[in-house]
Amino acid sequence: MENFIYENATKLIFGKDTETKTGEETKQIGKKVLLHYGGGSIKKSGLYDRITKSLTDAGVEYLELGGVKPNPLISLVREGVELCRSEEVDAILAVGGGSVIDSAKAIAAAVYYDGDAWDFFTGKTSYEQSLPIGVVLTIPAAGSETSGGTVVTNQDGDYKKAFGHGGLRPKFAIMNPELTYTLPDYQTACGITDMTSHIFERYFTNSTHVEVTDRLCEGTLRTIMNQAPKVLNESHNYDARAEIMYAGTIAHNDSLGVGRIGCWATHGIEHEISGIYDIAHGAGLAIMFPAWMKYVYKHDVKRFAQFANRVFDVEIDLDDLEKTALQGIAKLEAFFVSIGMPTRLSEVEIDDKHFEEMARKATENGPIGNFVKLEKDDVFRIYELAQ
Known part of the structure; x- marks a missing residue:
């Protein structure tokens, strides 16, 4: 810690x-x-x-x-x-x-x-x-x-x-x-994606001996994912709305990040997308986080397997942690799809026209991220994975 x-x-x-x-x-x-x-x-x-x-x-x-x-x-x-x-x-x-x-x-x-x-x-x-x-x-x-x-x-x-x-x-x-009762479903789903992403940026860390905040991150993620269908199917469900509202606060008030070094690469990568195309930040994160995960998971496959197990109940295959990790990423994509989020740039009509520009701007002050330091070429490839 x-x-x-x-x-x-x-x-x-x-x-x-x-x-x-x-x-x-x-x-x-x-x-x-x-x-x-x-x-x-x-x-x-x-x-x-x-x-x-x-x-x-x-x-x-x-x-x-x-x-x-x-x-x-x-x-x-x-x-x-x-x-x-x-x-x-x-x-x-x-x-x-x-x-x-x-x-x-x-x-x-x-x-x-x-x-x-x-x-x-x-x-x-x-x-x-x-x-x-x-x-x-x-x-x-x-x-x-x-x-x-x-x-x-x-x-x-x-x-x-x-x-x-x-x-x-x-x-x-x-x-x-x-x-929040009258929020459109899409806006609600974008918000849910945003708060989960704030947790991901803290959860995927190289800091060790952080079980307390690991468990807090995982529990908050599970709560959000459990309440998400309720708020989307029952717009006036006060209890579900309250859970989601407070979860959004916890996700970004820094209490989940104490004692650990967060990453924040994916937010930087997404900012270039919404900066040019003006799409909803949550939608951009739903697209970019699975792509980032696919690109970096081998850096700490054990942590990704833990994520899959503790958040999505994927059984850990001790003989093939990579399989477990990839199942967790697939489960996350499925969750985003279930709440109406895009998971590919093509779904929001974004092609590769600005990939080079976005990768350059994202890294113009040096490599981004802490979990894995990403150079311009890395960011470019992550955009390609998201296509």
Whole structure:
């Protein structure tokens, strides 16, 4: 087990009708806030009215910036930065899923920086301070409600990059599973894929003697896969929705990664796909994770056999661990198919036109990943495996 320091100060307010506490929680972090959200869904559902009433009742002044896209754009981040500065905003309230929260984090960090917000994502500058952030979560997926990470797309060059710091963890996250009842099945499935992928990035590690977090990862994966068909077949099943929502938080609040070095290659590989083609991040991960697994499993076939056994109940063949490992990967693909996810690039009409470009951009700062260090040619071959 690796040395670690773990700290997560995000306060979770979980359960039915908890959005009515938005004003009460927000006034603890700011008197004038930027209300940041995506499209019109929060207005159609009535959530917008409940939140703004709660803010008003608590004496919190707010101004709005909507329009966050599923792959949030740096252009809107820049707009948010200027708005926060000109209006002297002292906090941000993000209402939505991971894209809205990520956009809010990027705005929060850049408000105090004299340069361009994109500099954080290219490594030209580093985190120093940020506006405090609160969250009302509507989409269980990215886990951004308790993480310190953010991912943003720059249409100038079709780049999608991540940056993070513990100081960007939201101060609070309001989580009402009822708010997810009306999510389309495809969006729900993308979210489920995203949270499983966050666990995979931590599970496939070269760190040894990590049984505690191995078991936590495996148990969370089994829970997600057990509850997935329930939320897709019974949209108003509160208990199943609650399990999925909290699992998404656990998957990315870093508690599953303590004492181990995560990989994160597949996220980098997928970011190049959604950066160019603007597909749902979860769909891209459903395609790329099995391909990555097929490419690297021989590096530690024992761990992949353990994954197959503990997550999918595949009997371990001690005479042929490779067979067991491959059965586990096949089971994962079958799970993704069962929830309506693509598992091949061809299914989302992506050909090999940009493979070279994507592989180059994914590795332009050096090899990616920690489980296996991947060079440009490796990434290219993984794209080919996913075709």
